[in-house]
Amino acid sequence: MKPAAFDYIAPKTVEEVISLLTTHEDEAKILAGGQSLMPIMNFRLGRPGLLIDINGLDELDYIKQQDDHLLIGGLTRERTVERSPLVRDLCPLLSQAISFVGHTAIRNRGTVGGSLVHADPSGEIPTAFCALDGRVKAVGPDGERWIDPGEFFLTFLTTSLEPTELLVEVKVPVLPQGTGWSFMELSRRVGDFAIIGVATLLFMNGDGTCREARIALGGVAPTPFRAEEAEEVLAGQAIGEELISRAGELAGEAADAEDDYHASAEYRQEMAKIMVSRSLRQALARTGKGN
Amino acid sequence: MAQRQRINLKVNGVEYEGEVEPRKLLVDFLREDLELLGTHVGCEHGVCGACTILLNGKAVRSCLMLAVQADGAELTTIEGLAQGAQLHPIQEAFHEHHGLQCGFCTPGMLLTSHEFLQENPSPTREEAKKAISGVLCRCTGYKQVIDSVMAAAETMKNE
Ligand SMILES: Cc1cc2nc3c(=O)[nH]c(=O)nc-3n(C[C@H](O)[C@H](O)[C@H](O)COP(=O)(O)OP(=O)(O)OC[C@H]3O[C@@H](n4cnc5c(N)ncnc54)[C@H](O)[C@@H]3O)c2cc1C
Ligand code: FES
Ligand code: FES
Numbered sequence A: 001m002k003p004a005a006f007d008y009i010a011p012k013t014v015e016e017v018i019s020l021l022t023t024h025e026d027e028a029k030i031l032a033g034g035q036s037l038m039p040i041m042n043f044r045l046g047r048p049g050l051l052i053d054i055n056g057l058d059e060l061d062y063i064k065q066q067d068d069h070l071l072i073g074g075l076t077r078e079r080t081v082e083r084s085p086l087v088r089d090l091c092p093l094l095s096q097a098i099s100f101v102g103h104t105a106i107r108n109r110g111t112v113g114g115s116l117v118h119a120d121p122s123g124e125i126p127t128a129f130c131a132l133d134g135r136v137k138a139v140g141p142d143g144e145r146w147i148d149p150g151e152f153f154l155t156f157l158t159t160s161l162e163p164t165e166l167l168v169e170v171k172v173p174v175l176p177q178g179t180g181w182s183f184m185e186l187s188r189r190v191g192d193f194a195i196i197g198v199a200t201l202l203f204m205n206g207d208g209t210c211r212e213a214r215i216a217l218g219g220v221a222p223t224p225f226r227a228e229e230a231e232e233v234l235a236g237q238a239i240g241e242e243l244i245s246r247a248g249e250l251a252g253e254a255a256d257a258e259d260d261y262h263a264s265a266e267y268r269q270e271m272a273k274i275m276v277s278r279s280l281r282q283a284l285a286r287t288g289k290g291n
Numbered sequence B: 001m002a003q004r005q006r007i008n009l010k011v012n013g014v015e016y017e018g019e020v021e022p023r024k025l026l027v028d029f030l031r032e033d034l035e036l037l038g039t040h041v042g043c044e045h046g047v048c049g050a051c052t053i054l055l056n057g058k059a060v061r062s063c064l065m066l067a068v069q070a071d072g073a074e075l076t077t078i079e080g081l082a083q084g085a086q087l088h089p090i091q092e093a094f095h096e097h098h099g100l101q102c103g104f105c106t107p108g109m110l111l112t113s114h115e116f117l118q119e120n121p122s123p124t125r126e127e128a129k130k131a132i133s134g135v136l137c138r139c140t141g142y143k144q145v146i147d148s149v150m151a152a153a154e155t156m157k158n159e
Helices: A014-023 A037-042 A080-084 A085-090 A092-099 A112-118 A124-132 A228-234 A241-254 A267-285 B027-031 B087-097 B106-119 B123-136 B143-157
Strands: A005-011 A030-031 A048-051 A063-066 A071-073 A135-140 A143-147 A153-155 A166-171 A180-186 A196-204 A210-218 B005-013 B014-020 B052-055 B058-061 B073-077
Touching: A014 A030, A014 A048, A014 A135, A014 A166, A037 A135, A037 A180, A063 A085, A063 A092, A071 A085, A080 A085, A080 A092, A080 A112, A085 A092, A092 A124, A092 A180, A092 A196, A112 A124, A112 A166, A124 A166, A124 A180, A124 A196, A153 A241, A196 A267, A210 A228, A210 A241, A210 A267, A228 A241, B014 B027, B027 B052, B027 B106, B052 B106, B058 B106, B087 B106, B106 B123, B106 B143, B123 B143
Parallel strands: A005 A048, A030 A048, B005 B073
Antiparallel strands: A063 A071, A071 A166, A135 A143, A135 A166, A180 A196, A196 A210, B005 B014, B052 B058, B052 B073
């Protein structure tokens, strides 16, 4: 189908976008890569009265390092982040996660900011963002604020971003040398949305024990989330097969999966256990070898 | 009714000017306004890949872009691949290796392969498989498509 009629405006600055959002709060929608919004409009599941196209906001297209963080502009394309040597070196979990998003032609347009705001519970970028404990910067009529993953994702396709706010930046940590990382997913075909996505990180002590573990799951609850009990089992330990199975069990139990067209809740839960264990094994194998 | 907007863009090296309603999809602008019927439209939600074109050299779904967004852009559609009667090596390879049957997916396959081979001139078969996985083909079973991409890579390397 074709989208219903709308007004269209393509501002050039963040200030203009905020002032348009403030004036047209109820009927306006931001158009970034359009890889989620355009299908919604083509199916007439959404009929915004005004489209605010932010593709001309060159100021939001960047990747830079600031001390021990990477700052990624809200409009930076998924493909740009995936291929960035800086991201591959300093935060390989993110590049790896993005490589699972759709296909090249989707990632050429889709943006990291758009994927986070779309908040699909099985989205790879939202899941990696949880494991990395990243932050997003939102700008609105009352200024700017930083939001953490727990506060940001509310439920299916819903975030705490106000209708008058624009996501302008994503911040993720530089992973210290020797950190173990892994992103894995279960999907029927290459490029499909994940039935389950798992992101794990193992921050290590000098003596080879694990200082802190992070385990994030996508596709098994209304939002991506951290399996904190499973993480706690690993913290401070010399990780071996037994702890890995235990963490997998706990992470699977934390899932709040539902039946859908792709898989039953039971299958998702069972696979979550297996996927978390596999992912931890991969992360462990990568520890201590630099990034 | 939303204001019609004037756009200027270059398609296959030719300058065009048009006036469109904002809701006009880029694929429909190419087909209906410019009468470039080579770009096919299948699903209109980004899944089938039939409408894939190159936007400033990068493969994109033209069903997920508005025509107004292509203002000032340079596009390549399937009509722009051959040089007159001289087929592009990727087209030659698809012809030679039966990379198409009904041809519906072919424009998307060719432009997707084009971007892929620019970025990765010596791909493995596995990489080629993954690269074209975003374009659905109901006829060939993909084997011949992958053969074609691999053959095209070979010829293009030797040119
Ligand atoms: C065939 C296909 C396969 C796909 N496969 C996957 C997949 O496997 N995994 C996956 O995670 N995704 C997948 N996607 C979705 C893709 O990742 C999208 O790019 C992403 O979800 C949305 O990013 P976008 O830039 O295209 O945003 P848009 O579609 O432009 O916008 C999405 C939503 O976010 C809002 N928005 C966008 N940017 C901002 C901003 N800066 N500030 C405030 N609001 C904003 C918009 O108003 C809209 O509500 C797929 C899409 C397609 C078409
Ligand atoms: S018509 Fe555009 S991807 Fe199917
Ligand atoms: S040749 Fe018929 S769909 Fe591919």
